[in-house]
Amino acid sequence: MSDVMIVGAGPAGLAFARGLAGAGLSVAVIERQPRAALADPPDDGREIALTHRSVATLRALDAWRRIDPAVVAPLRVARVLDGASRFALAFEPGPGAQDRLGQLVANHHLRRALFAAADGQAGLTLHTGAGVAAVERDADGIAVTLADGRRVRARLLVAADARFSATRAALGIAARETRLDRTMLLVRATHDRDHGQVATEWFDYHQTVALLPLAGRCTSVVLTVRPGDAGRIAALDPAALSAELTRRTGGKLGMMRPVGAVHAYPLATVWSTHFAAPHAALIGDAAVGMHPVTAHGFNLGLRSAAALAGLVRHAAARGGDIASPRLLRRYEAGHRLAAGPLFAATAGIVRLYTDAGPVARIARPTLLRVAAGLSPLRAGVAHLLMRH
């Protein structure tokens, strides 16, 4: 029997595993992908906007130094425009803060670094190549059976198996899932104009566009469109795609020349009704599946992993119960407080901007102006976005 078992070796599961290094606990990590895919994950098109807090956590987990600085792009300013209106709400680092809002790093670089940091850790066993098929609870722990028949038992199970977590369902924890009838397309493109390390996001009536500035004259173009449009755009040949991206980005950066594949993500958000159950906890997207529009899922997932690892380490150091109901309740309460406002604010933004009705259309520019005029509000929003 292990002390801890983690289901899912994504960023949240790996960060939690590494966060237990040196705590003297035996940790089993279960991942349905093969080991090679964890050691060298393929590019999934995602660029993660890391907050300063997340970078500090990655440093503490010994993962940050494993990322080549050449693939880290500073995010100096973020601007939000409203459709055809030129009005911009700008988020900049506050006085005395650092020279940037955060850093952009591709998800596959982050996954690789976290795996390298956790791999070979004393007390850690990896079970790869088969997912969890069944979960059973007994008096002093939880046992899981993998799809290939292997069995793993532990005192504490931590589910980090993504937003449609099968482990969460097997634990009997319900979740509110919202399918959004929108698909997010990600494609990198080079261009002639300088982006100045400024991220720009705007909301037209049938699309949302985000331009994320990468190193050099390269940008990650993020289009949120209806599923039918997404299928059509993803099937375009390179010349037609270039013309489509240039048109959809309003020529802001000049002609857009796509580099590499188009990645498509049907959008859905998930809020779990509980983040803990007897002998079990949820972290990362398994707890809260954020809409990517405010770019916070990874940051929030890292935060949940660090919070739970801190509580478990503390209990282990005192010789206490690492799966006590009190500890799990404390984790759940803290993470609900951290995630709730961000989840609600993001859902509000999504509703306002995907609603093409007249009230929403009138409200949008007004709300942006009000937000811009109230500097404490703007500072509050920036703080909310940056601290996670």
Ligand SMILES: Cc1cc2nc3c(=O)[nH]c(=O)nc-3n(C[C@H](O)[C@H](O)[C@H](O)COP(=O)(O)OP(=O)(O)OC[C@H]3O[C@@H](n4cnc5c(N)ncnc54)[C@H](O)[C@@H]3O)c2cc1C
């Ligand atoms: C298009 C897009 C852009 C994004 N951009 C940002 C951003 O800019 N900033 C930000 O903070 N976040 C962003 N996010 C969110 C971020 O990518 C996720 O929040 C983050 O990857 C979640 O990490 P995780 O470890 O919880 O889950 P995942 O990364 O989904 O990992 C889950 C792991 O569990 C494994 N697994 C699943 N089921 C089982 C099973 N039954 N048994 C065993 N293993 C299993 C999977 O194979 C996987 O390895 C974005 C998301 C999307 C879709």
